[in-house]
Amino acid sequence: KAGVTQTPRYLIKTRGQQVTLSCSPISGHRSVSWYQQTPGQGLQFLFEYFSETQRNKGNFPGRFSGRQFSNSRSEMNVSTLELGDSALYLCASSLSGQGISYNEQFFGPGTRLTVL
Amino acid sequence: SQQGEEDPQALSIQEGENATMNCSYKTSINNLQWYRQNSGRGLVHLILIRSNEREKHSGRLRVTLDTSKKSSSLLITASRAADTASYFCASSGSARQLTFGSGTQLTVLP
Numbered sequence: 001k002a003g004v005t006q007t008p009r010y011l012i013k014t015r016g017q018q019v020t021l022s023c024s025p026i027s028g029h030r031s032v033s034w035y036q037q038t039p040g041q042g043l044q045f046l047f048e049y050f051s052e053t054q055r056n057k058g059n060f061p062g063r064f065s066g067r068q069f070s071n072s073r074s075e076m077n078v079s080t081l082e083l084g085d086s087a088l089y090l091c092a093s094s095l096s097g098q099g100i101s102y103n104e105q106f107f108g109p110g111t112r113l114t115v116l
Numbered sequence: 117s118q119q120g121e122e123d124p125q126a127l128s129i130q131e132g133e134n135a136t137m138n139c140s141y142k143t144s145i146n147n148l149q150w151y152r153q154n155s156g157r158g159l160v161h162l163i164l165i166r167s168n169e170r171e172k173h174s175g176r177l178r179v180t181l182d183t184s185k186k187s188s189s190l191l192i193t194a195s196r197a198a199d200t201a202s203y204f205c206a207s208s209g210s211a212r213q214l215t216f217g218s219g220t221q222l223t224v225l226p
Binding site: 033104 | 151158161206208213214216217219
């Protein structure tokens with residue numbers, strides 16, 4: 001099975017722009033989660049999607065949004081970029097379904113976003 | 117911060133030695149997971165221990181969990197240079213998310 005893929009791998013944007021990152025989960029996985037990793041704040045949960053519905057959201061401003069498509073692929077969008085949004089954005093998929101506790105996550109390689 | 121803490125922050129050992137990393141978390145959990153990250157890449161799942169388990173083994177890995185102290189430890193035995201990486205614990209509770217610790221940077225010297 002192919003692993004989780006994320007595109008693009010690297011991205012450079014300027015302040016005020018917006019960006020869309022894409023994630024394709026492992027085939028058969030319906031849960032997709034997004035995490036932000038920075039040297040200062042570490043790994044922080046952004047949101048989780050399951051069957052095209054956002055099930056949980058982390059403590060991030062509304063500039064961070066996401067969605068999931070019927071084929072389980074997910075995108076996250078960050079609008080009005082700030083310097084502090086520079087980070088590694090990681091997507092993870094899992095078999096976690098309704099009522100199943102949050103189990104093993106399979107992570108993609110990440111998208112390295114640099115905001116200038 | 118909602119993150120847990122890990123110690124040590126950095127650990128340097130010789131090949132063949134054992135490495136022990138400790139993790140503390142803040143809320144009640146369903147399970148606790150350990151992940152490895154090589155140099156800014158994606159995370160790789162190592163092992164999951166459920167809240168009703170006290171110890172679990174997987175190959176050279178041994179994980180313990182003490183829910184009364186809200187702490188866990190990861191032991192890597194007979195370490196290899198290829199074990200050099202950052203190691204993170206991640207707690208999973210009633211909220212559908214992983215709350216990661218601050219990580220331990222392990223360096224295994226050949």
